[in-house]
């Protein structure tokens with residue numbers, strides 16, 4: 001399978017573009033939200049003031065020589081980008097750098113009383129405790145009587161559309177999540193199921209995105225795959241630190257598991273299945289430092305590459321992970337997904353609702369219909385979704401048409 005010739009990297013410096021609005025408006029809104037969520041003292045308030053100025057008008061700054069992650073960020077390009085405007089470096093890089101600097105500003109890295117306090121914890125917990133979560137869990141009861149295949153498809157779609165529950169996205173979408181458009185813009189779900197046959201002995205890697213109302217359906221899908229014997233083990237990759245407001249960390253996984261086991265009805269059975277899979281080692285949680293890194297997965301480190309190479313399939317959730325999977329570039333939409341992900345070390349599936357400009361693997365007619373209907377708004381509105389699979393990545397099996 002040929003690799004696709006690279007398209008230009010997405011930057012944030014085009015006034016009026018979606019990336020520009022994230023840097024100029026969403027990041028200041030996130031700083032405001034963090035100030036409202038927890039009573040940070042004067043020292044932290046001043047650091048947040050400085051970050052607000054830096055991220056809107058300043059330049060990328062190097063870290064002090066004793067910063068715990070100085071070397072890691074140097075390897076990720078910090079020395080190359082230091083001194084440049086936040087708007088002129090790759091957008092993907094600039095956003096990750098923002099979250100790292102936000103954690104520094106609120107004292108997350110310590111030492112001090114704010115060490116390891118998640119600045120997004122209050123909004124994540126509010127979502128987990130919301131009545132909507134109860135309603136979604138109650139819906140599992142009626143699913144129990146359905147045939148296994150139907151249940152599997154419903155849980156796959158639950159995990160896919162759960163990606164709309166993204167708190168950072170809702171900050172700029174004006175609070176409410178816009179109504180979903182029916183149908184998927186690309187749907188390789190049959191190929192995905194073919195990689196996960198009953199009596200499978202392999203490992204599923206799921207690279208999670210958001211906590212709360214996205215992580216719960218991700219966990220339900222994992223529970224189903226384990227219980228139905230489609231995989232023997234599952235590895236859930238989450239972020240080592242708070243990131244992109246609602247991204248799941250190990251603490252969020254524990255909160256979600258406790259929420260499931262405490263729920264009434266079928267949800268509790270899923271919770272117990274996951275609880276025992278965790279205690280006997282069939283379900284493990286990983287928080288690799290690269291998961292909060294500012295780079296595409298094509299640049300993943302060797303240990304992560306080896307781990308994903310050993311998986312039966314890696315399911316990559318959400319918009320940001322999609323950007324990292326395909327490289328955050330201006331691909332012509334029909335560029336084949338298989339070409340762009342040919343570097344991936346094993347079979348890979350993307351489950352994503354569309355919340356940023358990047359897209360590949362889109363049928364020309366589908367693109368034309370979307371443009372006729374919505375201009376370019378379909379790319380970022382969060383109302384469309386896709387399931388794309390490259391079953392041949394990592395050299396596994398014969399390529400399509402081989």
Ligand SMILES: O=P(O)(O)OC[C@H]1O[C@](O)(CO)[C@@H](O)[C@@H]1O
Nearest residue numbers: 022166169318319320321355356
């Ligand atoms: O939670 P997700 O699906 O990764 O979405 C993250 C959002 O943040 C963005 O990176 C913009 O900040 C977009 O990609 C997307 O709207």
